[in-house]
Amino acid sequence: MDKKRRQFLKIAGLSTIAGLGAPAAFNLLLRGQSSPISSYASSGGGAETSHGPAPTGVRLGMVIDQKVFDANKGLAQKCINVCHTIHNVPNFGNKKDEIKWIFQVPYEKAFAAKSHYLRNEHLHSSSFLVLCNHCDNPPCVRACPTKATFKRKDGIVAMDYHRCIGCRFCMAACPYGMRSFNWRDPRPFIDKATYNKEFPTRMRGVVEKCNFCVERLAKGLKPACVEACGHTGAMTFGDLNDPHSEVRKKLADNYTIQRKPSLGTLPSLFYII
Amino acid sequence: MYDGKYIIPGLIIFVALMTFPIWKNMGNAGPVPKPEKPKGVTKCVESAQFMRTSHMKVLDDWRDEALREGDRAPIKVDGVKYDKSLMLGCMKCHTEKKKFCDECHVYTSVKPYCWDCHFLTKETF
Numbered sequence: 001m002d003k004k005r006r007q008f009l010k011i012a013g014l015s016t017i018a019g020l021g022a023p024a025a026f027n028l029l030l031r032g033q034s035s036p037i038s039s040y041a042s043s044g045g046g047a048e049t050s051h052g053p054a055p056t057g058v059r060l061g062m063v064i065d066q067k068v069f070d071a072n073k074g075l076a077q078k079c080i081n082v083c084h085t086i087h088n089v090p091n092f093g094n095k096k097d098e099i100k101w102i103f104q105v106p107y108e109k110a111f112a113a114k115s116h117y118l119r120n121e122h123l124h125s126s127s128f129l130v131l132c133n134h135c136d137n138p139p140c141v142r143a144c145p146t147k148a149t150f151k152r153k154d155g156i157v158a159m160d161y162h163r164c165i166g167c168r169f170c171m172a173a174c175p176y177g178m179r180s181f182n183w184r185d186p187r188p189f190i191d192k193a194t195y196n197k198e199f200p201t202r203m204r205g206v207v208e209k210c211n212f213c214v215e216r217l218a219k220g221l222k223p224a225c226v227e228a229c230g231h232t233g234a235m236t237f238g239d240l241n242d243p244h245s246e247v248r249k250k251l252a253d254n255y256t257i258q259r260k261p262s263l264g265t266l267p268s269l270f271y272i273i
Numbered sequence: 274m275y276d277g278k279y280i281i282p283g284l285i286i287f288v289a290l291m292t293f294p295i296w297k298n299m300g301n302a303g304p305v306p307k308p309e310k311p312k313g314v315t316k317c318v319e320s321a322q323f324m325r326t327s328h329m330k331v332l333d334d335w336r337d338e339a340l341r342e343g344d345r346a347p348i349k350v351d352g353v354k355y356d357k358s359l360m361l362g363c364m365k366c367h368t369e370k371k372k373f374c375d376e377c378h379v380y381t382s383v384k385p386y387c388w389d390c391h392f393l394t395k396e397t398f
Binding site for chain 1: 337386
């Protein structure tokens with residue numbers, strides 16, 4: 001083993017080049033095949049694919065007719081009560097811990113970008129029902145590090161509470177503030193008399209939000225809030241991609257607005273104001 | 274070695290005392306858990322042996338199918354339909370959590386967090 005300094009430097013140089021060059025060459029040649037590994041490595045991998053059109057072609061959405069809600073005082077509250085009851089949403093009795101799936105806000109909170117000077121009279125006085133927008137390009141899904149929140153094939157942005165670690169990135173990512181965090185154990189604060197025995201509760205330390213009533217849709221029912229509105233036409237639910245659906249008819253016949261459309265989240269909720 | 278006559282027997286006694294619990298319970302695994310099977314039902318979704326070792330995997334698979342793939346259709350085994358659900362499936366037959374789930378979970382010191390969110394009508398009300 002009597003290596004000359006000159007020889008050693010040659011070998012070291014060659015092996016450095018080989019070491020750096022080989023992976024680069026593999027990446028160039030086998031680009032298509034190495035992707036599954038990298039998509040597992042980054043939490044955004046799955047989210048990126050979900051930004052395209054939904055594979056089934058179904059995109060569930062909703063049209064909320066504020067004129068009907070203005071005409072029927074108490075209807076919005078009925079929707080809220082029904083939703084919160086069947087989903088075992090706790091009532092902590094204070095603003096700080098509040099859990100909300102669907103709630104009412106004034107115009108300037110719901111449509112912050114549209115709160116211009118001297119607007120229509122009824123926009124000052126009425127409250128707007130807000131719930132998860134089930135965006136086609138959901139920022140919460142991209143922010144979630146555990147894929148606890150995800151976009152289903154039918155466009156619903158759903159949550160798997162088993163996987164939620166309570167980091168609240170999704171709450172920061174949601175530009176609509178539609179997510180709530182369980183700061184305390186919610187179970188003691190659910191009204192025992194109205195407990196829905198078929199739907200689980202949540203635990204302390206998870207984020208929750210509207211799920212567009214996936215458990216009811218699976219049974220062929222409409223979302224609870226839509227059902228609560230009955231035949232008033234205050235809320236219309238259906239497939240936004242089906243040109244013959246009821247929602248599409250509503251959208252074609254009326255001028256509708258969305259919440260913060262400029263952010264590019266592509267909300268699936270539309271408001272007739 | 275100085276004082277070897279004290280040190281070596283001392284060490285032997287010390288080791289014997291320290292390992293006493295092992296000697297005493299040699300070949301005895303303690304009271305074996307006896308989960309109470311539901312009455313009037315003879316079959317589950319899989320064989321008893323499979324369920325014993327892999328029920329948690331079944332629950333995970335059901336959860337992912339129902340939540341992520343939206344496939345909530347009940348599974349059919351030998352003509353019997355079972356809902357893919359802990360609360361609305363498993364617990365329909367295995368109504369006694371304390372006598373069934375807890376039997377083994379306590380014995381093996383496993384603490385699943387199912388019941389933080391899911392609940393038993395019987396025990397919650």
